[in-house]
Amino acid sequence: MADKKIVQWDTRANEIVQEYDRHLGAVNTITFIDQNRRFVTTSDDKSIRLWEWDIPVDFKYIAEPNMYPMPSVTLSPNGKWLGFQSMDNQILIYGAQNRLRLNRKKNFKGHMVAGYACQMGFSPDMSYVVSGDADGRLNIWDWKTTKLFNKFKAHDGVSIGCIWHPHETSKVITCGWDGLIKLWD
Known part of the structure; x- marks a missing residue:
């Protein structure tokens, strides 16, 4: 609250x-x-x-001292990882089992989210990480390499939410401040 x-x-x-x-x-x-x-x-x-x-x-x-607020957190499908959307334009990954500890090798950058609580998500097979951003783009990173795999304009205005479809694994659902919900294949 x-x-x-x-x-x-x-x-x-x-x-x-x-x-x-x-x-x-x-x-x-x-x-x-x-x-x-x-x-x-x-x-x-x-x-x-x-x-x-x-x-x-x-x-x-x-x-x-160098932490920023993290307005969105997502648990990975396998329950092993937590993705924290940080207000310094990066996604930080913490281990969700046993001790909560930062995984310094998993850091996803290249999107602009400062000032917005953009949701992030994981693909069901843990191959990719996705996030919207302030410019309306959907950003897709490779989980293993943390490299930005693809990004494209998904919404006019902020792309605030995204989730990977749990069963139809080629599909991602996004929503934006333009009032639209979109299904991407």
Whole structure:
């Protein structure tokens, strides 16, 4: 929430049953990992926190002086990696199993997202990483080499969301500030 809190809501009882109150800025993302036993959060305070479900104290805190806010986080299809869209125009990859740790060999650049919460995604077979950008492009990187494989104009205005189709693996779905949702083959 904007007031720096994360709330756990019981829909059956229609009440808040747990508050997580450790961030120093507005909470941007909540991403569940480890079969929903843990979750990762990011915030305007330029930090990443790892939590156990139902325990209101983070057990891992990552904040470096050179970090930027990360307004979008995506779990890979195999559950091994988290992709963080960073406001310094790069996608950072952290291991999602055991310890949350930056993979310095996996860094995806070449797109402009500063100021926008552009979603990123992984191909189902983990061969590619995709992201929209502020210029309306869809960017596709090779997972192994981290090189920009292709980019093309997908939307007029910001291309804010993209997701790889989980079953028809040649297709990517995008959405943009132009109000359109597009299916690309």
